[in-house]
Amino acid sequence: EEPSFPPPPQNVDSAPFAILVGLFEKLSVERKQERRRKFLDSWFTHWRDEKGYDLYPVLRLLLPQKDRERAVYGLKEKNLAKTYIKLIPLGMRDPDAIRLLNWKKPTERERSAGDFPAVLYEVVSKRSSVIDSSLSIDDLNHILDELAQNMGKQDIQSKILQRIYNRSTANEQRWIIRIILKDMQISVKETTVFSVFHPDAQDLYNTCSDLKKVAWELWDPSFRLNSENKAIQLFHVFAPMLCKRPTRRIEDTVREMGGAEFYIEEKLDGERMQLHRRGNESNRKGKDYTYLYGKHVGTGSLTPHIDQAFDSRIDDIILDGEMLVWDPVTERNLPFGTLKTAARGTDNSKAELNPRPCFKVFDLLYLNGQSLIHKPLSFRKRNLRHCLKEITGRIEYAVEYRGKTAKDIRGRMDDVMAARGEGLVIKHPLSKYVLNGRNMDWIKVKPEYMDNMGETVDVLVVAGNYGSGKRGGGVSSLICAVFDDRRGDDDDEPKYSTFVRIGSGLSYADYVWVRDKPWKAWNPQQQPSFLLTASRSQDDKGDVFLEPEDSFILKIKAAEIVPSDQYHMGFTMRFPRATAIRDDLTVADCMSATAVLESLKMERKR
Numbered sequence: 001e002e003p004s005f006p007p008p009p010q011n012v013d014s015a016p017f018a019i020l021v022g023l024f025e026k027l028s029v030e031r032k033q034e035r036r037r038k039f040l041d042s043w044f045t046h047w048r049d050e051k052g053y054d055l056y057p058v059l060r061l062l063l064p065q066k067d068r069e070r071a072v073y074g075l076k077e078k079n080l081a082k083t084y085i086k087l088i089p090l091g092m093r094d095p096d097a098i099r100l101l102n103w104k105k106p107t108e109r110e111r112s113a114g115d116f117p118a119v120l121y122e123v124v125s126k127r128s129s130v131i132d133s134s135l136s137i138d139d140l141n142h143i144l145d146e147l148a149q150n151m152g153k154q155d156i157q158s159k160i161l162q163r164i165y166n167r168s169t170a171n172e173q174r175w176i177i178r179i180i181l182k183d184m185q186i187s188v189k190e191t192t193v194f195s196v197f198h199p200d201a202q203d204l205y206n207t208c209s210d211l212k213k214v215a216w217e218l219w220d221p222s223f224r225l226n227s228e229n230k231a232i233q234l235f236h237v238f239a240p241m242l243c244k245r246p247t248r249r250i251e252d253t254v255r256e257m258g259g260a261e262f263y264i265e266e267k268l269d270g271e272r273m274q275l276h277r278r279g280n281e282s283n284r285k286g287k288d289y290t291y292l293y294g295k296h297v298g299t300g301s302l303t304p305h306i307d308q309a310f311d312s313r314i315d316d317i318i319l320d321g322e323m324l325v326w327d328p329v330t331e332r333n334l335p336f337g338t339l340k341t342a343a344r345g346t347d348n349s350k351a352e353l354n355p356r357p358c359f360k361v362f363d364l365l366y367l368n369g370q371s372l373i374h375k376p377l378s379f380r381k382r383n384l385r386h387c388l389k390e391i392t393g394r395i396e397y398a399v400e401y402r403g404k405t406a407k408d409i410r411g412r413m414d415d416v417m418a419a420r421g422e423g424l425v426i427k428h429p430l431s432k433y434v435l436n437g438r439n440m441d442w443i444k445v446k447p448e449y450m451d452n453m454g455e456t457v458d459v460l461v462v463a464g465n466y467g468s469g470k471r472g473g474g475v476s477s478l479i480c481a482v483f484d485d486r487r488g489d490d491d492d493e494p495k496y497s498t499f500v501r502i503g504s505g506l507s508y509a510d511y512v513w514v515r516d517k518p519w520k521a522w523n524p525q526q527q528p529s530f531l532l533t534a535s536r537s538q539d540d541k542g543d544v545f546l547e548p549e550d551s552f553i554l555k556i557k558a559a560e561i562v563p564s565d566q567y568h569m570g571f572t573m574r575f576p577r578a579t580a581i582r583d584d585l586t587v588a589d590c591m592s593a594t595a596v597l598e599s600l601k602m603e604r605k606r
């Protein structure tokens with residue numbers, strides 16, 4: 001598709017790449033951020049005066065990581081090293097060849113270790129006879145285009161690199177390699193480059209991820225975008241809204257929601273994906289278009305299966321969500337890495353049983369020609385429900401609850417932890433969708449964010465309950481206790497005080513090991529004599545128990561310790577996860593009740 005915006009006015013002749021290298025060098029040594037901005041600004045101004053208004057050729061070299069037209073070269077340090085060894089050429093035993101291949105390894109004399117372009121520079125500068133390069137900025141852009149077009153064709157790519165080697169200085173090559181590796185190390189962030197280039201550049205880039213569009217539509221610094229130009233568009237990849245980390249306590253997160261009923265969604269552990277779709281039953285002339293944008297795109301293995309999900313009145317739609325991998329055999333989600341294999345297996349005869357990408361939708365951003373990002377989340381979600389019918393295992397709504405209090409969040413958190421999920425995302429119902437934004441309207445809650453006090457305890461497993469469903473067939477959740485050293489009586493038998501129940505963090509192999517222990521049936525009329533439980537609680541009663549000498553120590557991490565009448569300790573841990581079975585410890589290493597109370601006192605003081 002050709003861009004609808006023409007290139008800006010420019011003079012014909014190209015500029016030498018050397019002048020851009022001059023800017024790179026200046027930026028890379030200047031320590032003050034304000035001065036780096038100034039350098040950039042006067043460089044751009046100078047270019048506009050001398051060369052005209054087309055800064056696209058320059059922006060692509062300044063922000064190679066944002067240049068989608070040359071997305072991948074398939075060249076990493078290792079194959080660049082091999083190619084250079086051949087084209088210089090260096091013998092395989094040459095110390096410089098070895099240095100190039102082992103560029104990460106520190107050496108005594110050179111400080112460049114770990115920085116591949118710097119190592120390469122040292123090697124090339126000893127040999128290259130090019131002092132005055134003939135390479136222009138346009139030349140370099142053409143060469144890089146060719147390099148990208150020939151991804152995977154080593155012979156051709158090495159001929160192209162040979163041209164770079166023959167025509168540019170060692171120093172220029174250092175910068176060209178940085179561009180190829182998409183890591184410039186010039187200490188200016190993309191936001192700085194954009195804001196110096198044009199006040200609306202970042203906003204426009206967020207809507208389309210298209211550097212050329214930004215460079216060409218905003219070539220005139222005096223032209224400003226209106227809000228309509230900042231809306232998202234069909235088939236243009238936008239920068240999605242992200243989540244903020246919470247301040248420490250869940251109560252703080254609730255306060256951010258301003259008293260309103262908020263959304264509680266599971267934080268899904270897949271990959272962010274946006275779906276753009278055009279076409280419907282009635283007006284379509286042949287074909288619907290559905291595109292997915294994300295890191296690993298599973299288009300081929302998903303889009304043919306989801307046509308029926310969309311209401312027939314929909315012409316255009318953009319959805320935001322997370323791509324997961326669904327395994328129809330075990331009826332579980334699998335880690336995302338398995339999607340590549342999942343996508344491969346679409347055409348064999350057992351395809352129905354193969355793991356497949358499943359798109360979990362949580363937002364609606366565009367509908368029939370209208371961008372909805374400025375509408376409140378509750379409006380978007382309501383409309384979403386009218387647009388989409390779920391197709392199990394292909395396209396589904398992300399699970400979503402409402403809540404008002406910290407207790408609501410804690411409850412959902414327990415469920416998610418029990419199901420071994422990652423965490424929750426709390427969303428304000430009135431929030432607008434901020435492209436590339438990370439604000440307090442979307443807050444991610446994960447136990448590890450609350451872990452900063454490091455509540456890690458070694459506790460004794462005393463009892464267990466049988467699981468159901470997927471975790472049926474044996475002990476599933478474990479009741480843990482601490483050694484109760486608070487008792488003054490002269491009872492010889494050491495007593496343990498129930499403290500926490502744990503249902504997540506253990507692997508399948510761990511469970512096999514755990515279930516193999518000599519569990520004994522728990523008699524409700526006569527509970528184990530070593531165990532102190534809460535009088536009116538079901539939470540700390542098991543189906544089975546383990547004698548202390550048969551049992552083991554579990555290392556547990558949790559977000560917080562809170563009062564609770566469900567455990568004999570009078571306290572329990574919130575969002576506990578087992579981090580290890582401490583097979584190396586004995587019953588004597590179990591934490592004491594006093595130690596728990598001490599750590600609680602310390603925490604309160606902070």
Ligand code: ATP
Nearest residue numbers: 242243244265266267268269271272322362398425
């Ligand atoms: P962390 O490393 O702390 O897990 P992250 O990179 O997963 O952070 P952010 O950078 O804050 O998180 O971005 C949020 C990401 O969370 C999104 O890009 C998306 O992939 C993922 N996510 C999962 N579930 C949801 C959800 N229900 N709503 C929004 N984002 C979600």
